[in-house]
Amino acid sequence: MEEVVQPKVYLRTCIVLLALLALTWAIAYVDLGPFNLIVALAVAIAKAIVIALFFMHIKGSSRLLHFAAVAGIIWLLFLISLTLGDYITRGWVPLNH
Amino acid sequence: MSTLTLPASEGGARSPSAPFLAQQFDDIEQQRDAAKLGMWIFLATEVLFFGGLFLGGTNTAVLLISSLLMAFAVRAAKLDQRRILTWLLIGTALLGCVFMSIKGVEYHKDYVDHLVPGRHFEWRGADPQNAQLFFWIYFAMTGLHAIHVTVGIGIMLVLALLASLGKFSHGNHNTVEIAGLYWHFVDIVWVFLFPLLYLVGHR
Numbered sequence: 594m595e596e597v598v599q600p601k602v603y604l605r606t607c608i609v610l611l612a613l614l615a616l617t618w619a620i621a622y623v624d625l626g627p628f629n630l631i632v633a634l635a636v637a638i639a640k641a642i643v644i645a646l647f648f649m650h651i652k653g654s655s656r657l658l659h660f661a662a663v664a665g666i667i668w669l670l671f672l673i674s675l676t677l678g679d680y681i682t683r684g685w686v687p688l689n690h
Numbered sequence: 691m692s693t694l695t696l697p698a699s700e701g702g703a704r705s706p707s708a709p710f711l712a713q714q715f716d717d718i719e720q721q722r723d724a725a726k727l728g729m730w731i732f733l734a735t736e737v738l739f740f741g742g743l744f745l746g747g748t749n750t751a752v753l754l755i756s757s758l759l760m761a762f763a764v765r766a767a768k769l770d771q772r773r774i775l776t777w778l779l780i781g782t783a784l785l786g787c788v789f790m791s792i793k794g795v796e797y798h799k800d801y802v803d804h805l806v807p808g809r810h811f812e813w814r815g816a817d818p819q820n821a822q823l824f825f826w827i828y829f830a831m832t833g834l835h836a837i838h839v840t841v842g843i844g845i846m847l848v849l850a851l852l853a854s855l856g857k858f859s860h861g862n863h864n865t866v867e868i869a870g871l872y873w874h875f876v877d878i879v880w881v882f883l884f885p886l887l888y889l890v891g892h893r
Contacts, residue, residue: 597765597768597769598761598765600762600765603758603761603762603765604758606758606761607754607755607757607758610754610757611751611754614750614751614754617884617885617889618889621885621889629889630885630886633885633886633889634882634885634886636885637881637882637884637885637886640878640881641878641881641882644757644874644877644878644881645874645878647761648757648758648760648761648870648874648877649870649871649874649875654726655723657723657727658723658726658727658730661727661730661731661733661734662730662733662734664731664734665733665734665735665736665737665738666737668734668737668738669737669738672738
């Protein structure tokens with residue numbers, strides 16, 4: 594039999610998530626310049642980690658599942674970094690036609 | 691007696707209270723691990739599906755609470771609580787419908803305000819071309835997410851029906867857990883869409 598999580602763990606998880614949502618909401622009304630986006634993304638990443646750990650039971654699951662869960666994010670980083678690698682460096686090297 | 695199912699306990703006839711074990715697995719633990727691994731690999735492909743496009747508050751709360759119900763549903767399935775499981779799945783599907791309704795009202799307002807990209811797009815503010823690009827991204831991302839929520843609602847309703855028939859009893863809760871992973875993932879996608887499209891875009 595797999596271990597069954599206590600209800601209070603799920604309730605606490607949900608309260609933390611709603612608190613982080615309130616934080617996202619509050620920060621949107623403060624002008625931090627470019628940091629608005631960075632803070633909003635940081636809070637979103639925190640929420641995603643909380644959901645994956647407790648609702649999706651990554652906490653306490655096998656090492657293999659940890660790898661599979663992280664794999665998607667690593668491939669996404671490849672995707673973004675290769676795209677930006679092209680976009681940012683355009684025009685750095687002068688071409689002789 | 692199906693030839694595809696083997697007793698979960700070692701040897702002997704399958705007792706009605708033992709979980710089904712498919713032929714290709716050694717034991718029930720391996721079967722559970724394989725199902726979960728398969729789902730996580732699928733979710734990894736979904737990260738790329740949504741993430742490739744990454745270049746809106748009430749609804750976030752609705753989805754977060756639906757995730758809470760889903761987590762309790764998986765728990766009820768593991769504890770063999772058939773009625774509670776059925777109602778939690780229906781509740782999850784209902785919150786999904788609330789989410790889609792709010793989204794529908796928003797889409798309608800965008801349509802009336804000429805914010806849908808295309809020939810009828812109108813933007814009185816600065817930089818209408820970039821504004822139209824933003825709304826292309828907005829509709830592509832929220833539309834893709836809405837399709838996922840709709841699929842999730844369908845899955846929850848089918849699972850609720852199967853749960854009421856007792857299909858997930860006696861340790862056969864794998865399906866509920868896998869569907870739960872999908873639902874939580876759709877929730878996570880919205881967690882990112884909300885600040886990126888709503889809070890930044892409507893500044």
